[in-house]
Amino acid sequence: MVHSFKIAPLDRTGKFMSNPLILVLTICSIGFILLIPFLFSPRGYMISTEGIVILLRTYKKSIPKTQIRSIEIVEYTQPGVGLTWVTGLFGYAGLFALKDGSTAQVYATRWDRMVRVNIISGDPYLLSPAEPETFLETAKKIILER
Known part of the structure; x- marks a missing residue:
């Protein structure tokens, strides 16, 4: 002989969490959390006779030719803590403290x-x-040759 039993109704927490509004708010919150790093992530660089332009998704950041002292390749930089920064799935943007104790403006996708x-x-x-x-x-050809 088989006996069937109904499941108990949801309590207050269960009813609250299963509310469609909560689901929509959760999805929107996650989307907003991902949107901010996307909007400020780097997407390219331009070199002109005026200097270097960093292309971000929402605006452009310029490094004037008159402010540039030197340019070099760094094999590996150990990141520390972001100070005023945006980081995420899309890259790094902002002021970072580095492991060697210095700070740098980082607009990159790798270290x-x-x-x-x-x-x-x-x-x-x-x-x-x-x-x-x-x-x-x-x-070096366009900027550093003055």
């Missing part, structure tokens, strides 16, 4: 084979072009 742009006053910039050698050669 190895970076290009460091040393400026006259302030923190250096760390960039991650896909072809760092080509970026360095072009920057």
